[in-house]
Amino acid sequence: MMLEVTNLAKSYGDVPAIADLTFGVAAQEFVCIVGPSGCGKTTLLKCLSGLLEPSRGTAVLDGTTVDGPPETLALVFQEYSRSLLPWKTVLDNVLLPLRAKGLDKAEQRRLAMESLAEVGLADFTHAYPWQLSGGMQQRVAIARALAYQPKVLLMDEPFASVDAQTRAELEDLILKVRRHFGITVVLVTHDIDEAVYLADRVVVLTKRPTKVAEVIDIDLPDDRDQVTTRESPEFAHLRGQVARLIVGAQPGDADTTNVGVAS
């Protein structure tokens, strides 16, 4: 297992956010985590990336217990406009984390250029992020994460703030990148379709306090396509399976805000 989460729990004061989570992610696997809105996805991500310390339980990444941001992990934030540095060019944004790694200059540049080319931005290295469209900015964020050469790529609703067309493009981009680099991806989303489309396995969470509702294997063929995959009966079936779990996780219980099935 590349990532192993065991009995992980997190409370803020007396308020439990995550009750008890156990799941694993194999090397080179693509796992999507879905759950109803407000189910503590962000808390989980912060625990996995070492930004928060869990109250109980452990996350073990590549054999090492996470107790601070691990060097083998990179995170892509949802809000690209806030996580990219507007005072640095695209290239400098990608280079920044590499400087901390102590690689020599030529190697830093090679890695940065390679990952920018991978996401199709080789011609925009000297632009500033705010000169780019939302989709392109999120590509920069992805390139930054790839250049960091992580074993695990953690993504926090990475496509939630772009339009539908761009979203489809970025989904296919991330599938391509993952094949190229043989990287392990954990992607958190509230979009059931997206989860089923991208993942090898989907971890469905319950509402707060969060537990694992079920882990569903997505046995769709590896070669996925926005049109044919999405219209296949298997896709529809899996989609329904996940949706029912999520809807089931939030009947009229009074204590959470009313959340619909996120689309």
Added chain:
Amino acid sequence: MRQRLSNLALELWLPVALVVGWWLLSDTSTSTYFPSLRTIMATFVDTWMFTRFGSDVIPSMARFAYGLGIALVIGITIGTVLGLVPTLRRAFDPILDFFRALPKPALLPLAIVVFGVGDGMKIFIIAFGTVWPILLNTTDGVRGVDPMLHDMARVFGLTRWQRLWQIILPAASPQMFVGIRLSLSIGLILMVVSEMVASTNGLGFFVLLSQQTFAIPQMWAGILLLGIIGYAVNLVFLMVERRVLRWHIGRRAAASGDDHQPTAKPKGRLRRARVVTALSSVFRTNA
């Protein structure tokens, strides 16, 4: 082209008319207090090019520069520390509030007692007057850094030093510039005041002495030069700000325009586009 010319005419006609009017109306002036503009200009050239340039202009500007320099170093350093440690900022809140609000000329007698009447006193008063806007705005800027950037820095393993120089200070810089701009006008006032209260050279000294010795054209020439210096200091500030905060200005322009329209072109062409944007923003002056 025609459009641009008529814009220029619109901006210039009144200033030109005023200067010409002043020149013509004052030309036959026999008033002691209002000498003709012709006389003032002649005196201006006589005085500042370059008889008294070295003896009065240079000392004034040097004191201003030293005072501001000290204020920048102290203000940004302490401001950053206070911004990073909210408890400290809260602890010193009343004291900071008091010194910020204190009308700085009131400290001149104290400065004279402590530093004498030389350059030290003037540099102290300029530095003390200009440090507060810089310090407090730096604190605000640092405190306002997006928490997500701190998360990002930790996840990607940036060192403390990198976080400070690559993230916190650039993110706080627009706010710092707001403070610096305020400091400039306060610093100029204090430069003039300190030279008027106790000095043997400098522009403030020169203007007041000219008035007291009834050298009225000299007084006017001095006032005129102070005006020009004030304007020039502001201009230099704007140029520096435009250069340093290019990203900030560009981002704001991008945000207020069409939302998700990418404005970057692949390489090459981008450079030219940027020059054009920079130029057009220079002509929009004084934002």
Added chain:
Amino acid sequence: MTAAPTVEPAGTPTASTAPRPSVRRRRGGGRLLPLATTVGILVVAELVLRSGVLGSEFPAVSSVVAALITEVSNAAFWDRLYQTVQSWLIGFSLAAIIALPLGLLLASTRFLFRSTRLIIDFLRPIPPLAILPLAVLLLGSGTSMKVWLVAFSAVWPMLFQTIYGAHDVDGVARDTARSYGLGRAQIYRHVVIPGALPYIATGVRLAATIALVVTIATELIVGSAGLGYRINQVRYGGDMTTMYALILVAGLLGWLSTAASRALEKRLLFWHPSQRQAGGGQ
């Protein structure tokens, strides 16, 4: 942040568009810390100054307080304070009466705005005390000179902020008002002036600060009656303790001025984002 960005409404977050951590919100429970720190510093200062290591130029805190009490029990003190406050407030009010309507006028048409822009850009950064000699020449060294000089210095920040505030009022808001058939006067009353208010407030606060600085500076330089002159007078007399006491009074005046304009802003601009955010700056 109410950090007076010079051409922006009071407290537009210039640093980032991101939500700001609201440090001030916790203040209610945290008054003890600033109070304790201030008292602590005063006590340490007292002990150090008492020991006399810094020399006679630095009297102990307690003797400064004693001198302050002696000074304020003197009728002449109140007279001088009145002189200072009077010049400051009259000069400032004169400036407001001139600057605010003039600013709105100059912003009202493109012609006036563009025609006067260069002149104002040129006159605004002139350090106001540069014209002190001229003012003395024309008006003598009495109160009226002081008042006009203060007015001159306070006009620029208010004028500049009013012009740009009124000029920058959201075009959409203006068009909306026009499409509802509001007349010119009504648009001014209901759209332009409220829209420019945050900018004007910043200008007013800056102007009040500068007006006080110029009042005290003029008194110091020219020797016209008031707090500034008195501070210099006691310095000549070698009475360090009273000098500090009077500087303290000047500081309190400045502090009151800032507090008053803050309170006014809070009432007038309750709808503006700056009032719902963390404060600070200058």
